[in-house]
Amino acid sequence: MSHKTPSVILLDTDKKFHSFGYDAEDKYAQLTRTKKHKDWYYFTGIKMKLMTAMDTFKEEDNNKALFKERLRRDAVIKDMEDREYPLLDLMAMAYKYLIEHFLHQLESRTLLKDITPKTDIQWVITVPAIWTDASKQFTREAAIKAGLSEHQxxxxxxxxAAALYCRLLPVDKFVSGGQEKSLVFSTFERGKKFMVLDLGGIN
Structure with a gap:
């Protein structure tokens, strides 16, 4: 099983946010087993929907004509029952959930005592390198709709982002200490090289 949380969202029968990721998958599977899923709204492939804003080539009369499928603010995404829902609102729900989940984790570790979330936290959202400006702007607007301010x-x-993470990731190695060897951890030393392979994904 992948450790990557799937980009799936489940809304209840009133179109209100219910769950995200594995929680959404598990709940929808439970509803499906009891045949109560028809009135719920289950969305997958959110990230791939944003990919449709990429430039593509179209063959027409033996000539290659470049055209763009623009990502509009009123873009919609269909659920498993082929019902439409505003993509911007759905992404905002996902971001709102992730923001609240992160803040809850900080609070549970008593790390919010001296932090004002609205001013002290910088939120970094990672996006595929091949996304167009339209997709990136759409992502930013969804985050703002979720409650973040522009400057955050x-x-x-x-x-x-993966390269920065790997550069700071502790690397274990053995060092000799007399006749014994002890395990120590350190990051990559200056001058060392490493390679990051982006294998992509569909979520």
Whole structure:
């Protein structure tokens, strides 16, 4: 099983947010087993919907004509029952859930005592390197709709964020200490090289 949380969202019968990720998958599976899923709204492939704003080539009369499918603010996404819902609102729900989940984790560790979330936290949202400006702007607007302010948001390309993470990731190695060897942890030393392979994904 992948450790990557799937980008799926479940809304209840009143079109209100119910769950995200594995929780949404589990709940929808439970509803399906009891045949009560028809009135719920289950959305998958949210990230792929944003990918449709990429430039593509179309063959027409033996000529290649470049055209763009623009990502509109009123774009919709269909659920498992082929019902439409505003994509911007759905993404805002997902971001709102993730924001609240993160703040709850900080609070449970008593790390919010000296922090004002509205001013002290910079939120970095990673996006695929091949996304168009339209997709990135759509992502930013969804985050603002979720409750973040413009100055709190930064977008970063996923491969670059992964490279920074790997550079700071502790690397274990054995060092000799007399006749014994002890395990120590350190980050990559200056001058060392590493490679990040982005294998992509559908969520």
């Amino acid at each position: 948001i930064k977008l970063a390309y996923e491969p670059e």
